[in-house]
Each structure stands twice: as structure tokens, then as C-alpha cells.
Amino acid sequence: MKRWSLGVVSAFRGKAGAAFQTAFYLLLTAGLVFALMTLAACDCNENGVEDCDSAGEAAHAAEMASRMAREYPQPTPEVRPRIQKTGLVQTGALTATRVLHGLMVFDPLPSYTTPLTYTWYPPAGASNFEFFGKQPEPGGPPFVFRNVPANNAAVPVMFDLPETGAYDGERLPELLTAQQGAGPQATAYMLNTVGQTQSLPEVFTSVAEALAAFRAAVLLPRAETAGRAQATVDMWAIDQYFTREGITVTTATCQQTVDLLQSDAAFVAVQVPEPPHEDYDSALLPIYGDSVLALDDLDGGLDLEAAATFRPEQFTFLANTLPQEEGKIWIALGVQQTSALTCPTAAPSGAWEIHTGLTLDLSYATEQCAGCVLDVQVCYEGQELPGNAAQRFVMGQAFDSALEQLAETAPNASVQTYRDWGVTCAGPLPLQLVDTVTSNQWVLEGDSAQAITPTWTITLPHRLMGGDFSPPALIDLDFAAPIGANWHWSNGAATITPPVSYAGGWPPTNIYLVGTIPAGTAAGLYTVNITATQQTTPTDFRIGSDIIWVGEWSPPPEGGEPPQYAMYLPLIVRMQGAR
Amino acid sequence: MASALYALAALVGGAAYLYRVRRSELLPLLARNLLWLILGGFLGANLGGAAMLVSRLTGAALPFALKDTSILGALLGGTATALWLCRRYAVSFWSAADQGIPALPLALSIGRLGCFARGCCYGAPTASWLGLYLPDRAGNWLPRYPTQLLSAAANLLIFLALLAVERYGRPREGELTRLFFALFLLKRFGIEFLRGDALPAVLGPLNTTHLTCLAGLALVGAVSLTQRNP
Numbered sequence: 001m002k003r004w005s006l007g008v009v010s011a012f013r014g015k016a017g018a019a020f021q022t023a024f025y026l027l028l029t030a031g032l033v034f035a036l037m038t039l040a041a042c043d044c045n046e047n048g049v050e051d052c053d054s055a056g057e058a059a060h061a062a063e064m065a066s067r068m069a070r071e072y073p074q075p076t077p078e079v080r081p082r083i084q085k086t087g088l089v090q091t092g093a094l095t096a097t098r099v100l101h102g103l104m105v106f107d108p109l110p111s112y113t114t115p116l117t118y119t120w121y122p123p124a125g126a127s128n129f130e131f132f133g134k135q136p137e138p139g140g141p142p143f144v145f146r147n148v149p150a151n152n153a154a155v156p157v158m159f160d161l162p163e164t165g166a167y168d169g170e171r172l173p174e175l176l177t178a179q180q181g182a183g184p185q186a187t188a189y190m191l192n193t194v195g196q197t198q199s200l201p202e203v204f205t206s207v208a209e210a211l212a213a214f215r216a217a218v219l220l221p222r223a224e225t226a227g228r229a230q231a232t233v234d235m236w237a238i239d240q241y242f243t244r245e246g247i248t249v250t251t252a253t254c255q256q257t258v259d260l261l262q263s264d265a266a267f268v269a270v271q272v273p274e275p276p277h278e279d280y281d282s283a284l285l286p287i288y289g290d291s292v293l294a295l296d297d298l299d300g301g302l303d304l305e306a307a308a309t310f311r312p313e314q315f316t317f318l319a320n321t322l323p324q325e326e327g328k329i330w331i332a333l334g335v336q337q338t339s340a341l342t343c344p345t346a347a348p349s350g351a352w353e354i355h356t357g358l359t360l361d362l363s364y365a366t367e368q369c370a371g372c373v374l375d376v377q378v379c380y381e382g383q384e385l386p387g388n389a390a391q392r393f394v395m396g397q398a399f400d401s402a403l404e405q406l407a408e409t410a411p412n413a414s415v416q417t418y419r420d421w422g423v424t425c426a427g428p429l430p431l432q433l434v435d436t437v438t439s440n441q442w443v444l445e446g447d448s449a450q451a452i453t454p455t456w457t458i459t460l461p462h463r464l465m466g467g468d469f470s471p472p473a474l475i476d477l478d479f480a481a482p483i484g485a486n487w488h489w490s491n492g493a494a495t496i497t498p499p500v501s502y503a504g505g506w507p508p509t510n511i512y513l514v515g516t517i518p519a520g521t522a523a524g525l526y527t528v529n530i531t532a533t534q535q536t537t538p539t540d541f542r543i544g545s546d547i548i549w550v551g552e553w554s555p556p557p558e559g560g561e562p563p564q565y566a567m568y569l570p571l572i573v574r575m576q577g578a579r
Numbered sequence: 580m581a582s583a584l585y586a587l588a589a590l591v592g593g594a595a596y597l598y599r600v601r602r603s604e605l606l607p608l609l610a611r612n613l614l615w616l617i618l619g620g621f622l623g624a625n626l627g628g629a630a631m632l633v634s635r636l637t638g639a640a641l642p643f644a645l646k647d648t649s650i651l652g653a654l655l656g657g658t659a660t661a662l663w664l665c666r667r668y669a670v671s672f673w674s675a676a677d678q679g680i681p682a683l684p685l686a687l688s689i690g691r692l693g694c695f696a697r698g699c700c701y702g703a704p705t706a707s708w709l710g711l712y713l714p715d716r717a718g719n720w721l722p723r724y725p726t727q728l729l730s731a732a733a734n735l736l737i738f739l740a741l742l743a744v745e746r747y748g749r750p751r752e753g754e755l756t757r758l759f760f761a762l763f764l765l766k767r768f769g770i771e772f773l774r775g776d777a778l779p780a781v782l783g784p785l786n787t788t789h790l791t792c793l794a795g796l797a798l799v800g801a802v803s804l805t806q807r808n809p
Contacts, residue, residue: 018607025610026593029617034586036621037693453706456721 074235074359076288077186079105079116081178083282084154085190098128099161100211101190103145104154105178117179118145118155121312123172123192125162132156132211142312156211161192170194171319175312176282184289187310188282189275189329191319233363236433254343258304262341267311267334269318270431271375273365274329285310285331286361304343307336308358314379322377332379362433373543374431430529430543442467442504444532444542452550454521458484460513460546462530467504474499474535477511481528483550484515499535513546521550584693589617592686596679608668616660623656624648646778650687651767651791654760673753673806680756681745684738684763691731702726703775715775724773733766753806760799768792 084102103120121142122129129143134155136143145155161172172192179185260266275283291308314332322330362369434441446462464475477489477498489496490512502509513530526548533541593613597606627645665672694700701715702724709729710722740762745755771777771788778786785793 021607022597022610025607025613026590026597029593029610029613030586030590032614032617033589034582037582037585456704
């Protein structure tokens, strides 16, 4: 045996050998611990969360992939409801302005034979309805027509428009939905403007004269254009994930959340490009179906889903009060109320998310409106807030004080209160349409909602992701925050000064907006908008937004009265806001 | 840094354990068995994560919330491994455990410094005088309960208490081990109220960790009664 190997063997014998072996195993144990913990602590995707922390990874992924939009081909609706206004009838007997509208399904598919259900939501304040031909079911407005054949002639309806609009506004939308069974709805939108009826093409002096003109103007074109083929267009599929940790969802608080979402009290306003139409004709709203809201937790014990739908009763409010832009209309969305959602009696969760999915047909807009920034507002209706005293208190704080504060400090943020009308809206929450799935575009990710107490420092995490820049692009960062002080940018380790150099690819570039909430900041809801702009191409920008709830927060006691709505409202914003 | 502190904890804890044995002929064997104990503890610590993974893959919801990794799971895994080792070498579990157990809180005390460096096991935000400006795992810096440091201090106190009881209390076989488990579970029960990553409550203010601690305390009590009245 070689001398060196004899030395090794002898080293493992005797007291010295035992000591050597002990030390060896001891060091091996320490090395094993080091290896295991390093492995467990590995952050190979450089997102600040250890890869073995599966719940943390899931939460981070959901938070950062908070908005995912893509364009994909979808068939347009089989039916296209339509409203036409044909003329003004001045009989001399009426003090109000009497108008004649035609309600119909326009241009159905040749194979389309299933009877429809129409629901007509007339302009707010309209009266003295007179239907010719097909009569609606008793009751209304809204007026419901069931089992209407696909080839049914248009339903003429004559009614009085109010001399002044509701809420002293002049813009009075009306809607007509058409639905096959329980299938997706298609909705026509017509905007009536009080005081502009003289711009209508004709003025009739009798009902008979108006009806004759209506039949010539409305029915004939419908017959001529029948027989279209169903089109397939690129639509936007926008998914929004909002993750919240540290606020427990129990069965009771889950039920309170979905009850609020399904009530009339909460809705979201989204401003979309106005679909093309003639002055005398309605526009087809660009949301037909496939819009969902889901609430689930990261442990898989909670899985609720409901369809989103229009809130026709809120359109008048939106058309008169929110900032109006030429070529854009406001639509109101809420959660479908036809069947009540019931939360399961699953284990409570401290890590959960709301997922919303919206299909939006903007095929009529230039380049499908790619890159557009849609304005979104979250609103609730009612002077008397829903829920119990604790919930009303928190909701009241959230909207009253926060919005007043926002209106004072950020007059350009289009944030207003409408308490006189019994409706309050908060925003804006910009929603930018960037296809992040089918194309390698750079994006600004990481919209979040956070709760904080004054004097504390808040960190709003975002990251630049996707794209490919060679040489690296310089990205300017900007923000608009109605509250807070000492705002500065950080890369997670040190303060940085924009622009940041960004090459795209992987890993993402993490950026953090850090600020301090000053003492005395009013409790409530605030929004912070962040803009990242490519320095050499100012038109190439991305927008993100965060919601901050300022105030004391503690998880509600089990079985108590949870003041949860304060956090749910941002969630409503998120889900529909993303649309 | 954190991994180095965890390794230091294992080194110091292991050395303290071997120092207490003082039978040099057994030291290599005991040192080698430390590897099994560490592996058992590591597997036990990740039981929650494994259960969550299975739940996700199968779509079967867990009846209660769990943590990915937990020290309670590590204790369970380590204890199971120790029982297996004692059975294999035909030695009394209680006797062996009494010899080694005081080294455990010492190691855990250092290990919590690793948690502090790593940012895990962080505390809930607080405005009390205890608050230190610390991050959570997402990097949100707030005044928080320094739960890692509180836990490290508590573990150190348990270590000292065990040494004192051993020296002056004349404990019977197994009592030192049961005392450690009782003190540790009480500490963990209390600290959970201050944790920022605490699981959601399932019974009043108590969550799964609290209930596990209470179950563990009940088990320790039951075993103590059994051992006292064999």
C-alpha cells in the first residue's frame, strides 16, 4: 500500500481519527445545511422571491402579471340590435318633444331563426310610451319583448323626451339589448341630446305621417341588407389579476364581497372609442359577452366566477357627468345579478386574488386601438351606502375623504364627487391596450393595491419586461401621486434617477416608486399613476397604476363585522378597471 | 449571508450537542447521524409545501391553510428521524434526546438570525415601541415587530433555562426534552400573533400554527403524564 494511503487510513484510527471524523461530519452537516438553504433560497428568476416559496412565487406572479392583454380572432355577434330615430313629431297637443324610434334586430344571419328577447332601456325621464305592432310585456321601463322572431319587423315606439334631461344634463342614452336564450347579449347604444331634436331630418305633424316615413326609412334598408355572413375580427382579451396578501378572506367576508359586487351599488365606468354609426342610428357596444369576474385564493380552496354585464341604469349618469371626449363613450359594467353567488365554506385564506377577463371588440378603431389608453373610473351609487354600519363607515371614509382630498390636491386628475346625484366615482385608472401575449412588446407590469398608515413609507413595485432593445433603450419614469412626499425611484437596492437603461429580455428590470405618507393624510382611497416612456420615442409609453388605501387597517375578527369593503373597492376597480 | 448563518447554526448546535455527549468513541457516529437529523428536519419543514403542491396538482382543496415551510414541521421531521435512529441503535429515545436537546434552541437562536438576514418570518407592521424598520419578503419596508430577533432571544432563553434545569432541577429522564418542547411551542404560539406572514385565523383568533402548537402542548402534557405514571 502506498505510504500516503496508509496515512489516510491511520488518520481515521484512534482518538485523533475519531476527532477527525467528528469534525468531518460536523462540517459536512453545516455544508449540507448551507446547500439546502441556498437551494431553498435560490432566486433564479430574480424576482425577489425565493423559488421554493411557491405561495410567494404565485402571489408575485399574479401581482406582476396583473394585466395581460392580447388580440385574438373572435366571431362578431349573431344579432345586432339597433335603434333608429326617424323624425320629430309635433302634434301640437304635447308639451314635450315627441319622437319616434324603431327597435329591431338588424341584419341577422341567414341561419338565424331562434326567437330573441329584446330589452329596451328608454332615455331617462322619457314618458307616454306608445308601441306599434309588437307589444312589450306589462311593466317597464325597461320594456321587455320576449319570443320575438328573428325576422320580426322593427317595433316602432313613440314617446316624449323630457324638456330637460335627468340630473339637469342634456345627454340621454338609450339601450336595446338582444339575447338568444341565455346566450351572450349584444347591445345597441343611442345617444339623444335634448335641445337638438331640430337637427332630425324631418318633422312630422301627425303620427300616421311619421309611421309611414318610418316604414320606408327603417324597414326597407333592413330588407336590403339581410343575408350577411358572420364576421371574425381581432378582439382584445384583457385579463386582470389582482392579488392581495395579509387580509384574510373568510366565508363571511367573501360573501359580503360578492354581495357587494352583485348589488346595484357598485359599478365601473369604462370609456371606449365610439363605434361608428350614423347620426340617426345607434352604435353597437363593443362588449358582447365572455366577460367574467373570478375570486379565488392561492391555495385553491375558493373558486367563484360570475359574468360581467352592462348596467344600463348608469349610462345617463356617465354621459352627463364624467369628462366627455369627442369620439368616445362611457359604458357602465357590473356583475351579473341573475343568480346569486354563494361562497363555499372553505378554509379562510390570507393570499387570494380577483381575476377578471373582458373581451372587447375594438376592430372598428384604428389598429384595433392598440396602444390606446382607456379611462376607467370606479363608482358606487347611493347616498346611503350599502352594508352595515361598519361597512358604511369605511366606505364613506374611502370615498368622501379620499375623493375630496384628491379633488383638492389633483384637480387635473378628473376625480370628482357626485354626491348630489347619489353617485360617487374615483379615478382615473388608465388601462393601456398593449398586446403582451402574442407580440414581444415591452410592458410596465405590477399594478398593486396597498394599505398604509400615515408617516410610513410605501413601496410600489413595478417592473419593465419584454421587448428587445439593442442598444439598450433609455426609459424615462414619471408618476402622478395626489398624496405622499419624498417620492423617489429605487431599483430595490439603491435610489436611482431616471432614465433607466433597459435592454428587454430576461430578467425583468425591477423599479420601485418609494414615498412617505405624511402625517395628517386623510384616510381613504388614492390612485398613483406611473408612466414609463422611451426617451427617444416619446409616443412609445406604458402606463401603470396603483391604489393606495390610507388608514389604519387590521384584519377583521372572525365572525365580527369586517370593514372589508374599503379594500374590496379597489378590487372592483382593478377587475373592471382593467377593462 | 442567510445560508451561512443557517450553516453556522448547524455547526454550533452540532458542536454543542457533541460536547455534551463527551464519549469520544461515539462522537463520529453521532456526528454522522446529525446528517440524518438535518435531512429529516428539512423534509418535515417542507411538508406544508408538499401538501400544497399536491393540492394544486390534484385540484383538491386543503381543509386548512398551511405554510410552505415551518419550524414545527422541521421539529416533527427531526423527532421522527431521531426516533428511527434510536430504534436502529437500540438506545433510549428520552435519554438520547435529553443529551442533545439543549443544543437545539442554541442552534435555532442562531438560525433565526439567518431568517432576519433573509427577510423571512417577518413581523406584522406595528406602531409600538418594539417596531423596527424592516422589510417583508416583497421588500415593503415598514416598522414591524422584529419577530426573528424576538424569536432568537426567546430561543436563547430556552437554551439557558434548559441548562439551568439540568444543573439545578435534577430532571428525570425525558423531562428536559419535554420541557424544551413545551417552552418552544409556547414561544411559537405567542410569536405567531406578531408575525406578518401569519396564516389566516380558523378558530377565533387562532390559526393553523396556533392550533398545531396547542396540539403539540397537549401531546407533551399527555406524554409527561404517561411517563410520570408508567
